[in-house]
Amino acid sequence: MAAGVATWLPFARAAAVGWLPLAQQPLPPAPGVKASRGDEVLVVNVSGRRFETWKNTLDRYPDTLLGSSEKEFFYDADSGEYFFDRDPDMFRHVLNFYRTGRLHCPRQECIQAFDEELAFYGLVPELVGDCCLEEYRDRKKENAERLAEDEEAEQAGDGPSLPAGSSLRQQLWRAFENPHTSTAALVFYYVTGFFIAVSVIANVVETIPCRGPARRPPREQPCGERFPLAFFCMDTACVLIFTGEYLLRLFAAPSRCRFLRSVMSLIDVVAILPYYIGLLVPKNEDVSGAFVTLRVFRVFRIFKFSRHSQGLRILGYTLKSCASELGFLLFSLTMAIIIFATVMFYAEKGTNKTNFTSIPAAFWYTIVTMTTLGYGDMVPSTIAGKIFGSICSLSGVLVIALPVPVIVSNFSRIYHQNQRADKRRAQQKVRLARIRLAKSGTTNAFLQYKQNGGLEDSSRGEEQALCVRNRSAFEQQHHHLLHCLEKTTCHEFTDELTFSEALGAVSLGGRTSRSTSVSSQPVGPGSLLSSCCPRRAKRRAIRLANSTASVSHGSMQELDTLAGLQRSPAPQSRSSLNAKPHDSLDLNCDSRDFVAAIISIPTPPANTPDESQPSSPGGGGSGASSTLRNSSLGTPCLLPETVKISSL
């Protein structure tokens, strides 16, 4: 539970006075608190340094070492203090957590040592306060990375171990993704790299004009046309290798759909498709234009290098993440271009033989001027044109030069921020999940307490289960409070599973209604009074009907506990050290009540035991219960026998 809740418990219990007049059943008696409520000062001796604190302070967090009975292991009876052989400087932070509710992280200590202390005292690292959380996480991550790097360096020497028995497909995929795993993969990697380079160079070289030997007209031809066969063979070889690689990757990919949609595979396809299209399309004049355009796409082979280069991948990623900044730059540039082009066009309109024939024609002048290129192929000749032209070039300097550093710093900022934000989001989910888990831990504790027969009359004190007896004062009182709420509203707390089960069973209707008596009301609008008690017997029937475990000792209680424990194992927490749940499965729990429950179900399914039907209380109980059930339409849930049965 969160900070200082124990302090407020008396207040919450006092506030239950608001439920008192509304309760339709009598509220359960308050638990007798064993220890005196007086506060005492405890002395905690950590390696010689004495810390003194109120007992209440330590009791605030019953899930930790100091808050639970685990600290009794460290109690030194001779000196009357709790002795811990740990670092006293770190203990200061731990104790301050109890006092203030916030765990601070010491700046000058090693984060590993701090973690170890936290683990010893039973504090989860999630408790680190918000003020220190960021730094704690960063330092921890740094540490982890450093350790991981050391480990990797060690491992790389040994050579990676391939999991035995993995299929050819998995081996192949692994070889593709990590070329360093085996020599064959490395060879393949370098071969493909070589062929990519060869292909790109061939594309470039085939356009260079090489002077042919003395032909009739000594004209210059691009090399591609001079040695068509050679280039064609080279192209074919490269494309064959690329196609083979692509098909192998497709075969080895664990998820083919995802692979097909990935960027790299698209690049591969675009790189090799022009060749095949070129093969299929016949060489006539009409389509050769389009065919030539297709050859341009061959240059995309150069992007295949990104598999070989980490830097290229990072660049691509950062460009993608900076897209908005670039987009804005482009947009503002476009605006400026349009404005200045329009102005220049109208300024130069009067001149004859002017280059500014239209506004789009003026775009070229504006761009060239704004980027300070100044080719000089278009110059204004009027005065207005020159004035606006100079304003254009000055503003161009500003517009272009200013955003560039901003974009550069944006790159690094956005890159790091993205990474950090994703991690924080993932951690937030984990934190929320843990908080929810802690919350459900509380309710689980209460539900388990109910299952272990804690709600019975405490007059039969000696026979109560050990788990029920050994709860801390805080737990007793908190459970009592929740029990009061249940009695006030005539509903019980359950967990999700039981709730959905009950809904399902109720909607089925058939089986349970057969096995319960006529007094069980349907789920529809019925009076609250009659519906709350017979439902309890119905719940037993549902549980019995659903459970498949064979009943050995014949206690319904045990059955429920078994079923409950199977479904929702309560987290073994320190506060349950105060209770020992394993004892609960014994027949310490009184058998009187649930026998009555067994009997109250007229036609139990075949699983019920028949050895645990004692004679006298059973007979009396059954008589009373059957009359009760048949007449419970009108009686309120206040009769003691009903209370007895329904207190299960």
Place this chain on the structure above:
Amino acid sequence: MNLEGLEMVAVLVVLALFVKVLEQFGLFEPVSLEDSVEDEFELSTVCHRPEGLEQLQEQTKFTRKELQVLYRGFKNECPSGIVNEENFKQIYSQFFPQGDSSTYATFLFNAFDTNHDGSVSFEDFVAGLSVILRGTTDDRLNWAFNLYDLNKDGCITKEEMLDIMKSIYDMMGKYTYPALREEAPREHVESFFQKMDRNKDGVVTIEEFIESCQKDENIMRSMQLFDNVI
């Protein structure tokens, strides 16, 4: 030279830029904006100190030691000495993780905040606890009536009771056995009024309330649950 329209515009633009540049150098003084007054950083260091221990001992029925323990806990949680409604709701919600206890916590807050100043100080807190935990049965019933009577007009109407009932059922949350139906609070309110409203006038006054509760032995028996709280 004859200045045509566009040239005139060009010249005007140049002049405007010139003026702006001179402004920058401070030679022209345009209208200066009023300095926006920086909002003083409101330090909420309102610190409330309770009255002395002896006075509290007189006013409440707690012993000195009990008051000390209570105050230490209170001060640790609220160093400023007062609890506001948000904190109150948050504290109360920690006891009922399954449901939503914020509405009921609001009602409780209004009941504890006797002087209606929006915050519960230690004196309010301890006064309320003293009535509930150390008071007579009548005191407790009075306090409960005060809690239910939302507008403090001396009688509980069905709407008020329905609000209270809904807030209590909200605390149970979704996963209950049997499943919570929509009409459950309303039915509960009906049965409550049946029991309490003697003259059947649709409201429950304090006399009717106390009388009916005293006749109900279950309620009387349940009063013992306050015996061991502190």
